Amino acid sequence: MDRTSALDSAFLHVENRTAALHIASLALFAGPVPTHQEVRAAIARKLPLAPRCRQRLVGVPFALGRPVWVDDPDFDLGRHVHRAAVPAPGGHAELRGLVERLLSEPLDHTAPLWEDWVLEGLADGGWALLTKVHHTMVDGIAGTDLLSTLLDASPDGDAVRGDDWHPGRAPGGVRLVADAVRDGVALRLSELTSLPQTAGAALGGGLRHPRAAAESVYAAARGLIGYATNARPTDGTSLVGPIGRDRGYAWTEVDLARVLDVHRRLGGTVNDLVLAAVTRGFRELLLARGEEPSAHKVRTLVPVSVRHPDQRGHLDNRVSAILAELPVEIADPHDRLTEVAIRMRALKDSHEAQVGEQITGIADALPALPLAAFLHLAFRMPHRNLTTVVTNVPGPTRPLYLAGRRMVATFPYVPIGDRLRSGIAVTTYDGRLLLGVTTDRDSMPDADVLVDGITAGFAELAALAGTRTGRTTHRKAKVAR
Template identity: 45%
Template sequence: MTTTDRLSPLDSSFLHLENEFAHMHIGSTSIFEGPPPPFEDVRALVESKLIDIPRYRQVVRFVPMDLGRPVWADDRHFNLEFHVRHTALPLPGGREELRRLVARIMSQQLDRSRPLWEMWVVEGLEDGHWALISKVHHAMVDGVSGAELLSTVLDISPDATIAKAAEWAPRSSPSNIELATDAVAQLVKSPYEQVRALRAAGRVPRQAIEQLKEVGAGLSSLAGILSATPESTLNGPIGPHRRYVWTSVSVDDIKTVRAALGGTFNDVVLATITRGFRSLLRARDESTDRVVRTLVPVSVRPRNDGEVAAGDGTMANKVSAMFAELPVMLDDPGDALAAVSEQMADLKESKQAVAGEALTSMADFAPPMLLALGERVAARAAQRNVNTVTTNVPGPQLPLYSLGRRMLEIFPFVPLAGQVRVGVAMFSYYGTVYFGITGDYDTCEDIGVLSDGIEAGMEDLLHLARAAS
């Protein structure tokens, strides 16, 4: 076992957050043109790709007495048939039947004794289409690396063939004694490594000072989330079951709004979501004289010339967060977009995401057994002051294929945890932004109102943009 096999503080936090009601896996539902391929071919395709994603054949091993963070270890009993599954929709095989299936699959917690992922091949969709439902634990992958994973499993050419699966032999798994011994060694070693890193930073004091200024500014901004938001049905205890709906908007429509009304691509998307939550609150006879506070995950992966750098093969989480306040009190869509744009510019200037990343990194200082407890307490405290989560991941803007069939649509899935009953995930693919909306089954029977509100918000902004032009 090497130290590189140990989960990062952020990755391990997703395991600590999980319980019988909060299942911390992300996922997606991809719809393909037909006819469906033979299931054996899909399984052979996945098997041929496993050499590029070693985490898919590894399990999480917990260190005795929480002396250290969990580690990844090869699964000696890995069985691909358990992870790649086959099912079909009941007639008529429409969108509603598929969404119910996705909700049921996502309501089931992943088995921690096995590698933390599943894929479901779904036949019986209308128009001869078929679907691929993927489900991956958040401890293994974040949204951006999830997009990289999608590109790994699929192909950019309809003519790609199935390669022969490479031979694989699992490495020996460490014993509990070895796990504990290594963890104790890391406890001794880690402070030294941190001091060494600080000394190295001291050799470039100007850069270090600038980084500290950014973190300080971000911490000051993060303090704002300590204030509680008004009570709402958006928050409260959740159960283990989920509801799931989706919608989509055109990338060209978003660009049209940007050109006429200003703001960034993400600002326009958040403005449509603002309209969605305004519609949902009004449908529930709740006051909209307030804001809806949302956690917005932000990628902190290295960038080259403004683009996310190529994946490093680890699939580890490299995300931080900002906390935005959706102005649901504003009825005019143009005013809402302007308010969102101004706020997001201020949040970026405040370096909230930088501070969040710094706090996560500082977790290396804490003894893991205390860190595990602290993460649970901090998560509960933060989620009492956050109404929802909205995550937006840029995906490939070229068509992707699986076994010669083109992927037509892809709808993301975001988990719920703590007191958050509704979450919105977005994924852009080939000219369209796809929204996947997760709701608690017991309290969010009406999340279709949120989906319809997002569509209406886009139409309202387009109307204003065309009038302005």
């Protein structure tokens, strides 16, 4: 019985009727389409490697503690692996419509928080697998790890141990309360006993290494100032506002080798190139809507993984974030990339991500009930601090298979909520850079303008690299590669 962290449970507290907070992936496979029995058998044999897939969340009575993961005594794979036919003629538009409908539906909180949908009937003879996993269960990296775990590294299937799983006994209400009280008391005692030691170590370290201590304090202060600066509202725009429950979803891809070549020729990081292309997309969308693409109009949340190498494979959330303003006011693609690179380097140097990690650590020590009440209130108050979210998670570098069929591509999906009407997720797989764009379907019927603008952003950077070989982003030393 594992207790969720404050960050894990936060995704439960802020979910509502207009914000289904599952992450997802749309994987395209080469044919022929496997039978339903083949798919279920392929996934079933991998479940021992992902115990969380057979666990559900149970709340603590009176919210005296955060929810816990327990074995689902009624686990039935049939509740999680489904099949649907793409309407004729099975083209991109029909697949997109079905995927959007499925992504708009929330997961069942009374069962393990994931589901797979085999989508057949594609005109090219292939098929798709839509995987949905609640954000309480995984972050972006953990979601990628889960996909790699449930699929195979070869068409013949991976060798796995036999399945001897039997659900553990479900805890009763008395035990849930007792364990929550015990864990809370243990945490408070740990804080009290460690405080003198921590304070002593900090004081001793400061006396022995005053310069390092001063730099640490300065870094923390810069991070706090960075977050405080981004607390100011963005300029008004139609990109932010009330949203409905229906989601729009579009996807596109770019040749990864071409992106890496642009990275080598123009400098910056690959993530800088992604953000520069996304900036072009939002600039095009604003112009198409007759809005001035001025400064301080588009601020994005950029998740930053704080997962250590030995924590790979753990299904939970270990992520912080930085807040970046996208320079949509800049028309020249090279100047736009340069500005993005400079801003991202400054944000990394400001230690905002480290401060965010410390804040989530503090939240773990707070009582569950007032923290939940605060989250419910905070995410229901109108604000203009964010415009979108852009997440970039490296994916598998080798081909993966399900039921002997090769996965051709996997497009990521990031959920949106509150007043965010769009989100962009990026991943890599087998030589491709793959992007998924989530939108509120009602308020963003022009989402294709954004997607086409992002694609054009990559194309103009590639053209720029070809005509300005060797030119790099500069201004203030060299940008990190």
